[in-house]
Amino acid sequence: MTKKILTLRRGATAGTRSERRVREILHIAREVFAEKGFEKATTSEMAQRLGVSEATIFTYFGSKRELCMEVIKGWYEGMNKDLEQEVPLITGIRAQLHFVIRKHLKYLLEEGTGLCSLVLSEGRNIDEEFMSLIADLKRQYTAPFMHALAVARDSGQIRSDIPLRLMRDMVYGSMEHILWGRIVTNHAVDIDLVANQLSDVLWSALISPDRSVERLMQFRSEVADALQRIKEE
């Protein structure tokens, strides 16, 4: 869309002047959307914080809606980059689960809950397109974890009687619910503690019941039988 004329990169603010502008606008827009939500965020506030005129924003983004989509896209992309690289480097589904949980909690807390709620429920009030964009991004975001789950399931490390999607929903849903509760009541969240507890419980839910409890229970009864036989000898 926007013409990208690559020039010599100068430090972190590299790129054409117009590329810098786009970045600046996205930066501030993310702040404002996060603070106020879509409806209450105003282009005029963004312009003011940037020290430019409102019209400038519309030079680079066709509409408030488009700008917001770009912001959300950027947010997910930032998160994705980390995850896609790091998750595969971790060995063992158990460790991956813990990593993904910790990372997600951290992301959500960093951005307040602003973008989070934008993504969670405001999208619906805006647009069909908006909603499906978010759905796409979300799918992409959870892809590394879904892949890890698939691998673990195929190797019998986690139970196979439950759809992966359901597992994913449990993992991410739990986190979102936790954060909402804490934020509404203004409680601080101890990321490490919550990540440990949560990955612990969720792990119990995911491991193949046949590989743990049930198998062990069967083992116990076998042993009991054996003991019985020994005694009877």
Next chain:
Amino acid sequence: MTKKILTLRRGATAGTRSERRVREILHIAREVFAEKGFEKATTSEMAQRLGVSEATIFTYFGSKRELCMEVIKGWYEGMNKDLEQEVPLITGIRAQLHFVIRKHLKYLLEEGTGLCSLVLSEGRNIDEEFMSLIADLKRQYTAPFMHALAVARDSGQIRSDIPLRLMRDMVYGSMEHILWGRIVTNHAVDIDLVANQLSDVLWSALISPDRSVERLMQFRSEVADALQRIKEE
């Protein structure tokens, strides 16, 4: 002030004329708020759908915000009445878990998810008072389940190393996430299937690990030791 002339109740239209109006307005308002969210819902649309003037709405409700609060209150109250009565009648935490999950999924699906998202994330855009009202209602709504959890934990049926709050968040969070995904992608939800699967997985997460895996694992090593000793004899 308002004379309450009790007449024979005839279905949903019983009560004073003004009581009927209040009910009508709440009914339509719930629809509109659910469809559009708080900001995009307009009093004028509600009036139009009702076939009355906007002013009539303001005769019965002081403000859009107040009307919305009343709508949410009504929604929760409807749900609460069922739960408070029925949950205690069910025996066994396992069955209670399944019941609560099935009921919650049904409630959410019935209302679109409109009110759900209103409650989940829009509150913040409105008011502190609004937010704390919702927090209260939510607490009340999950109270029966929380009580059941507490009883189960005290009798050692479920693990005690994890805060109840976290369990609750897992249960409700999972459901909300599931619904969001299904609705965004327009997939139908098989309530019974999902309820079974979900309560199954969540159950694995909640049962005392010390009463199952870990205790059994310890048992196994004891047996192994015993066997060793027997062999050495």
Next chain:
Amino acid sequence: MTKKILTLRRGATAGTRSERRVREILHIAREVFAEKGFEKATTSEMAQRLGVSEATIFTYFGSKRELCMEVIKGWYEGMNKDLEQEVPLITGIRAQLHFVIRKHLKYLLEEGTGLCSLVLSEGRNIDEEFMSLIADLKRQYTAPFMHALAVARDSGQIRSDIPLRLMRDMVYGSMEHILWGRIVTNHAVDIDLVANQLSDVLWSALISPDRSVERLMQFRSEVADALQRIKEE
């Protein structure tokens, strides 16, 4: 306008039930108009304070405007009754001036400044008819004093080179200005002190200059001449 069926008088609340109602409404309306001014006064507040429905007010008064006119009429009539009786009983324009000033200050202060400002400047925003009603009432109200002035002028007690109207404007205008200033700045007004000072200054302005200063000055020069002649003798 309103049918006045005279029945047996019962104390201060005498009259038909409808006459009592009219009186009650006027009483409350005066309060509300005085507190809020015409525009900000609402019929609904009056109804509430009276504990009746808004419609009741409109049963007795055709419109808010009409009600307000009636209120003002009543206010002036109350003041007039006193003045018309008492002013003629006082002897001497000087004493009459003092009496009128003191009475007027007291009236205005009693009613806050509410009705005063209604009369002073809000009338204009309402209606031509309203304005001329007020003008009439005002003329009637100042009539006793104007009459006293006329008598005094004819007997040469006060100067005749200035229209009586101007004198009246000085007297009443001064008072209104004083009150406004004091009320805006929230200063208390010492009625007696102000009445004394004001009637004192205004008296200086009204007395025939030829009967006082100038005549005396002439007298002084005549005396000076006489003395001169005596000395020369």
Next chain:
Amino acid sequence: MTKKILTLRRGATAGTRSERRVREILHIAREVFAEKGFEKATTSEMAQRLGVSEATIFTYFGSKRELCMEVIKGWYEGMNKDLEQEVPLITGIRAQLHFVIRKHLKYLLEEGTGLCSLVLSEGRNIDEEFMSLIADLKRQYTAPFMHALAVARDSGQIRSDIPLRLMRDMVYGSMEHILWGRIVTNHAVDIDLVANQLSDVLWSALISPDRSVERLMQFRSEVADALQRIKEE
């Protein structure tokens, strides 16, 4: 913020486009406020008369209230500029009194009396801040005259037994009352005639009675005594 490109002043249309707009809006707003009073004046009427949209008005003024305050400020400032410069140039309190009276009458008549009543009594219906703004402006407006009065009193030209404030109230109050009467009855006002008469009467009120009447009266009685003594010789 607003670039102030100074161009050659061409009459009333000089300045930036936005400066012109501000001036235009203030001009029309003064008209409308004067005609209708604060409550009945509508931003939509102003916009219509200007041939712009309502939004344009709110681009330049944050609210109706702010606009009104600006209008009143402008009105007073216009009047003040003249008075502050001219009053000190006039010699003699008597001449100053006449000048101030004439000027004030002229100002009030020019503006209908609309703004006058706005200032006189509507302030109270708007705001505490509004009221104190008006009080400030009023004080500033009468400052030159008050100063002149103080000087005159110190040099014994006018009586010192009456607070200056009371004198000021007499002067301005008289005028306001006069104008009200004339406008309500639709009588034309002959500014010069009224100014002459009024300054004449007010002058009689202000001059030191001890320097005139009373001292002379005392002188008369002394002379009378002297004559008596002479006769008795």
Next chain:
DNA sequence: AATGAATGAGCATTCATTCAT
């Protein structure tokens, strides 16, 4: 006589968006 209920007509204010310069 009294009123519960309903409303039409308005109002100040907001904001994303456009466009000439």
Next chain:
DNA sequence: CATGAATGAATGCTCATTCAT
């Protein structure tokens, strides 16, 4: 490229007034 200026289209809310009962 940047923006100052302007605005159309809404929106929540108020209130005097009407009228059937």
